[in-house]
Amino acid sequence: MFSIVLNIVGTLLHLYLAARLYSLDPVRRRIPARSWWAGVFVVWLVYMAGVHIGDEALDWRWWPGQFSLTWLGISFVMSLCLLAADVASGFGFWWRAHTQTLRAAGAGAGLLLAAFALSQGMRAPVIVEQEVVLRDLPKSLDGTVIVAVSDIHLGAQRRSAWLAERVVQINALQPAAVLLLGDLVEDHPVGEAQLAPTLRGLRAPLGVWAVTGNHEFYGDVDATVAEFEQGGVRWLRDRQVELAPGLALAGIEDIGRSMRSEGSFTGGLKRTIPAVTGTATILMAHIPAAQIVDAAAARGVDLMLSGHTHGGQIWPFSYAVQQRFPRFIGAHDVQDMTLYVTRGAGSWGPRMRLWQPGEIIKLTLRAPD
Known part of the structure; x- marks a missing residue:
């Protein structure tokens, strides 16, 4: 079709x-x-x-x-x-x-x-800096730097050599953790021997974490997960971990297939965060669907990170994307939660971006005054 x-x-x-x-x-x-x-x-x-x-x-x-x-x-x-x-x-x-x-x-x-x-x-993605207040963040974690990257779409257009340049950019930001927000491949596994050592070059004491996007499922998702795991990436597929004492990191499986069937697609979030949390919590979810955003805010999530939209990538497609995802780019306050939707570091289809350059997000976490 x-x-x-x-x-x-x-x-x-x-x-x-x-x-x-x-x-x-x-x-x-x-x-x-x-x-x-x-x-x-x-x-x-x-x-x-x-x-x-x-x-x-x-x-x-x-x-x-x-x-x-x-x-x-x-x-x-x-x-x-x-x-x-x-x-x-x-x-x-x-x-x-x-x-x-x-x-x-x-x-x-x-x-x-x-x-x-x-x-x-x-061109290389730009670095966008954002400070986010997490209401339950311990004072000891104030100033923690998290780097978020989405939609790199490794495949025919971008290979491990391109990713190696992004690793240099990310390491220069001295992140405590690196979060990969899905669509890491165009569809099939990358299949390059250089991928694992390139990924292991990321320097993040709290780890490199990833969630799946819709493009991972266009190919062999398990093979893609495995080859990134060989590079030290840990996947959050409807689960959460303690990133640091007083800071939880949760990630849900991509909801693209469930959205296409027009059924409920909040089940993964409910399993991952079954009740309102009193701990500072970051949620990684590739698609910023309104149901997921609202349900995450209701569960006490402090910060939700998404990609998928590419910011429209080529104007004026941004207007069409906004009809599908009203909060389609940048930072948004949703109740007591901050949602950040990144334009992504790569592109899909034509290797073109008009008024929406690729980006890597540097997030500085702040405890409340």
């Missing part, structure tokens, strides 16, 4: 972009129509091949899959700008004298925005 959507949407964007670019006089004067549309057809064939081949195999099959995702993102951004030019000119029915100028400006703006989105998608 997903590939069908990519086929239809990608084809429509591709044809619209090709038609609008060829309507520009400088293009039409220099390139014969037959040559232009032959080239458009060849690019479309490569795009369609990439959608069906995918980018999982790291051999010749990698580049068509990567091309199709990247071209989809570029076509979308450029089409937005050209559509704005079309609306301004009434699709050529008014302001005819300025139609060429508007379309040329739209094409130029689209190219610049697409290049900017690619640079944001490929």
